[in-house]
Amino acid sequence: MKIIPIPLGYTTCWVIRADGVVAVEGGAPGKVQNFLRGLKGASITPGDVGLIVITHGHWDHIGSAREIREVTGARVVMHRREIDGLQGSFTPLSPGVTIRGRIISGILRRYMPRVKIPEPVVDITLGDEDLHLSDFGVPGKVVYTPGHSPGSISVLLETGEAFVGDLAMNRFPLTLKPGLPIFAEDIEEVKKSWRRLLAQGAKMVYPAHGRPFSAEAIGNALS
Numbered sequence: 001m002k003i004i005p006i007p008l009g010y011t012t013c014w015v016i017r018a019d020g021v022v023a024v025e026g027g028a029p030g031k032v033q034n035f036l037r038g039l040k041g042a043s044i045t046p047g048d049v050g051l052i053v054i055t056h057g058h059w060d061h062i063g064s065a066r067e068i069r070e071v072t073g074a075r076v077v078m079h080r081r082e083i084d085g086l087q088g089s090f091t092p093l094s095p096g097v098t099i100r101g102r103i104i105s106g107i108l109r110r111y112m113p114r115v116k117i118p119e120p121v122v123d124i125t126l127g128d129e130d131l132h133l134s135d136f137g138v139p140g141k142v143v144y145t146p147g148h149s150p151g152s153i154s155v156l157l158e159t160g161e162a163f164v165g166d167l168a169m170n171r172f173p174l175t176l177k178p179g180l181p182i183f184a185e186d187i188e189e190v191k192k193s194w195r196r197l198l199a200q201g202a203k204m205v206y207p208a209h210g211r212p213f214s215a216e217a218i219g220n221a222l223s
């Protein structure tokens with residue numbers, strides 16, 4: 001198995017290649033060419049991508065999903081609670097839950113890009129149940145991990161790699177060290193989701209913003 005990071009703006013799209021290929025995140029808007037270049041660099045044919053997992057509906061996670069779906073022919077999965085949020089009252093950010101989070105959230109809200117984000121086409125609407133990825137040639141599952149937003153989902157591989165979207169953060173200026181998110185709709189839900197992920201074997205954390213880190217940092221933040 002190989003894990004390939006493809007930067008799509010400030011967001012990393014993690015591409016998991018086993019017997020099949022699963023991509024996590026649709027990135028910032030206008031980044032489909034970056035995605036294709038990233039695939040090419042890893043010698044992956046666009047048509048090999050079977051599934052695009054969108055962890056949640058914030059603009060920097062759905063931005064290029066519609067175009068990536070078109071160029072790959074992959075199916076897109078999202079949680080139903082995020083899909084509801086895409087129509088109409090689309091919230092660009094979860095509230096800050098730390099002092100740093102509140103400051104940055106205040107700044108971002110004022111300067112949010114006024115770009116129109118192409119609404120993603122969703123093929124698989126997930127409820128709170130797991131989606132096993134064996135059908136897509138990847139040993140793992142999509143699990144429901146609310147907290148940062150009400151319908152956040154994560155990918156957990158059998159070998160312990162967890163692709164968690166914004167359930168963790170590890171990128172300046174958001175955070176100075178790896179840990180829990182600084183923005184969340186419900187930080188207690190974030191902690192509950194993490195306890196479930198750790199209990200199910202999460203060992204290495206792949207956040208949407210920043211480099212991978214050991215899940216021990218999360219364990220410390222919870223205790």
Ligand SMILES: [Zn+2]
Binds near residue numbers: 056058
């Ligand atoms: Zn987010």
Ligand SMILES: [Zn+2]
Binds near residue numbers: 208
């Ligand atoms: Zn984000």
